Amino acid sequence: MIRLETERDIEAVRQLNCRAFGHETEAKLVDRLREGGLVIVSLVAEQWGEIVGHILFSRLEVAGDAFPAASLGPMAVLPERQRQGIGSALIQEGLRRCRNTGIAVVLVVGHAGYYPRFGFSAAAGKRYRSPYSKLGDAWMALELAPLDLAAPAEVQYPEPWSQLD
Numbered sequence: 001m002i003r004l005e006t007e008r009d010i011e012a013v014r015q016l017n018c019r020a021f022g023h024e025t026e027a028k029l030v031d032r033l034r035e036g037g038l039v040i041v042s043l044v045a046e047q048w049g050e051i052v053g054h055i056l057f058s059r060l061e062v063a064g065d066a067f068p069a070a071s072l073g074p075m076a077v078l079p080e081r082q083r084q085g086i087g088s089a090l091i092q093e094g095l096r097r098c099r100n101t102g103i104a105v106v107l108v109v110g111h112a113g114y115y116p117r118f119g120f121s122a123a124a125g126k127r128y129r130s131p132y133s134k135l136g137d138a139w140m141a142l143e144l145a146p147l148d149l150a151a152p153a154e155v156q157y158p159e160p161w162s163q164l165d
């Protein structure tokens with residue numbers, strides 16, 4: 001079951017992120033994005049009462065806030081539950097909710113072999129510039145609305161992301 005995260009899921013989500021990534025960095029990032037009021041959509045995957053997956057979409061400033069934009073991630077699935085489609089279900093439901101909330105573009109830094117199946121592309125990523133642009137094909141975008149950009153739009157990541165640098 002994919003559903004919105006509630007207050008009671010927060011500790012389980014923290015532990016899930018620590019286990020999936022093998023360190024605390026992403027768990028702390030999720031906490032700080034929540035504390036900063038930057039969350040757009042935070043979803044959990046629940047299986048038999050256990051939180052087995054999580055995805056966060058949070059606010060980004062693009063082109064001086066010319067249109068609403070979201071960052072996808074962090075996202076994580078328990079190691080023993082990976083490759084069963086849970087991650088895909090979280091992304092699809094998250095994108096559906098982003099679209100419904102009027103988000104115009106979603107940006108992601110991630111594996112070039114995974115996100116294109118959901119419509120993300122490095123070609124669209126070239127229309128946006130951020131400190132992650134230099135990562136090449138790992139920097140991807142998915143436009144959910146038609147966007148007329150004369151030049152690459154500048155993307156500002158809010159302060160909580162600085163701990164990842």
Ligand SMILES: CC(C)(COP(=O)(O)OP(=O)(O)OC[C@H]1O[C@@H](n2cnc3c(N)ncnc32)[C@H](O)[C@@H]1OP(=O)(O)O)[C@@H](O)C(=O)NCCC(=O)NCCS
Nearest residue numbers: 020073074075076077082083084085086087088111113114
């Ligand atoms: C990335 C992650 C969330 C995917 O969740 P999942 O439930 O295993 O994903 P799905 O079952 O929907 O999809 C599995 C597919 O994704 C691919 N995949 C998953 N992670 C991948 C990665 N890091 N690089 C390339 N491909 C990846 C698998 O090879 C598989 O491909 P296939 O369908 O062609 O066999 C999960 O692997 C995870 O938690 N990883 C550790 C944390 C992480 O790296 N998060 C992403 C960065 S924020």
